Structure formats: structure tokens, C-alpha cells
Amino acid sequence: MKYFNFLVLYNSEKMDRRSTEALMNAIVETGYWRKDGKGAAVQLMFPAIYKLSCRMNVRFFPYDQQNCSFIISSWTHDSATINYHYERPTVNLLNFAQNDEWTVISFNFERIEQQFKCCKNPWTMLYAHLVYFFKLFELFFSLFLVIQRKPLYYIVNLVLPTSIITVVAVTGFFTPSSSSSERDEKLYLGINTLMTMMLMLLMV
Missing domain, CATH: 2.70.170.10 (Neurotransmitter-gated ion-channel ligand-binding domain)
Structure with a gap:
């Protein structure tokens, strides 16, 4: 058969x-x-x-x-x-x-x-x-x-880092200037935030 x-x-x-x-x-x-x-x-x-x-x-x-x-x-x-x-x-x-x-x-x-x-x-x-x-x-x-x-990978590698970067970027707008009216802290914080965002985009 x-x-x-x-x-x-x-x-x-x-x-x-x-x-x-x-x-x-x-x-x-x-x-x-x-x-x-x-x-x-x-x-x-x-x-x-x-x-x-x-x-x-x-x-x-x-x-x-x-x-x-x-x-x-x-x-x-x-x-x-x-x-x-x-x-x-x-x-x-x-x-x-x-x-x-x-x-x-x-x-x-x-x-x-x-x-x-x-x-x-x-x-x-x-x-x-x-x-x-x-x-x-x-x-x-x-x-x-x-x-x-399963969201764990995306939470660890995407959600948490982008949330931290967002908080740091918003904090940079409210960072006070130094006594000599220089804004070095804001500049350094903004540059570091941009570099971190670039690295995150390369990872994703």
C-alpha cells in the first residue's frame, strides 16, 4: 500500500x-x-x-x-x-x-x-x-x-539606557552656571549625552 x-x-x-x-x-x-x-x-x-x-x-x-x-x-x-x-x-x-x-x-x-x-x-x-x-x-x-x-533584553539594552539619557539631557537644561557665568558643566554634560546617544544608536 x-x-x-x-x-x-x-x-x-x-x-x-x-x-x-x-x-x-x-x-x-x-x-x-x-x-x-x-x-x-x-x-x-x-x-x-x-x-x-x-x-x-x-x-x-x-x-x-x-x-x-x-x-x-x-x-x-x-x-x-x-x-x-x-x-x-x-x-x-x-x-x-x-x-x-x-x-x-x-x-x-x-x-x-x-x-x-x-x-x-x-x-x-x-x-x-x-x-x-x-x-x-x-x-x-x-x-x-x-x-x-520576552522584553528583558530590550529593557536592559534600550529602555533603561534611553531613559537615563533623557533624564541627563533634561537635567542639563536646569544645571546652574558657575560663579563666573561660565557654562562649562552644561557643555560637558551636553557633549557626553550626545556621545552616549550615538553609541546607543550604533548598538540598536
Whole structure:
């Protein structure tokens, strides 16, 4: 028996399977989900690297929280021939490798049926967070991925230094002149502030 993978990530940046998926492994259980014993349950187990773009909202940077969407379904088969189901509503993150910049808040599935004008039967699709996909009638699976940025790096390297520089710059305007009406302190303070700002811009 040979099984071909019809699963497609609809919003992938690359539609080349050879560069994203490898070592296809399918576990087939016949007579699984129909009372008459016809049909089969197929579990797809294979390593893959997917690239997709997410709409970013950086209004509250570096304390922002982002939502990313994965749209998974068959490109050519409706729910009458292939019907997708998830085993559990949340993605298993036990072996998830932590990221230095982002924290995963939630990662959930959603199964959606949509009717398309081209087709008689609905399509099974898996969705992932905040995806509005208007076609005719397919069954989609949604993966709702919510991530939050870790702000510590930006607080230490950007927020705190710029706050200190701002306080020093404002203080320079109120620094009193010396008894001889010289303003050397203000001049030195202003030059040091400008040099510090230049270094900060180079770092960022």
C-alpha cells in the first residue's frame, strides 16, 4: 500500500515539499471510523520545517503579543474522501525548544468546514489563530498560536539606557552656571549625552 500526503499548509511561504518535508511516515488503521468497516485512519508522522508570515502588531513593543495562523488542509480532496481530525485540541509542547525572544502562550487547533462553489462536498481544514479564509466549502483545521515577546533584553539594552539619557539631557537644561557665568558643566554634560546617544544608536 502506498499513501501520498495530500496535506498542504495553505499560507506557507514555500510550496516546495522537498525543502520543507522529509521522511514521510504514515500509520494506517483500516476500518477505523466507519460502522461498516470501510475507510481508514491515517496518522502522519514526519519531520517538517514550515515558513509562514504573520501580521505583526508592535504597538506595545517590547511588551507585544502576536498571533500566528497555520491553515492546513488537502488541496484536491474534500471531506468525502479525506476528513481531518485532531487528536487533542491543544498542540503537544513537551519537546518544544524554548526561544530566547518569544514565549508560547497557547497553541490550539480548530476544525472548520467550508463550502466552496466548485465542489459538492465540504472540505476539512485545520486553522491556526485569527485566519479569515473565505472560499467555498472545505473543512479546515486551525492552529491558534499565540506568542509573547520576552522584553528583558530590550529593557536592559534600550529602555533603561534611553531613559537615563533623557533624564541627563533634561537635567542639563536646569544645571546652574558657575560663579563666573561660565557654562562649562552644561557643555560637558551636553557633549557626553550626545556621545552616549550615538553609541546607543550604533548598538540598536
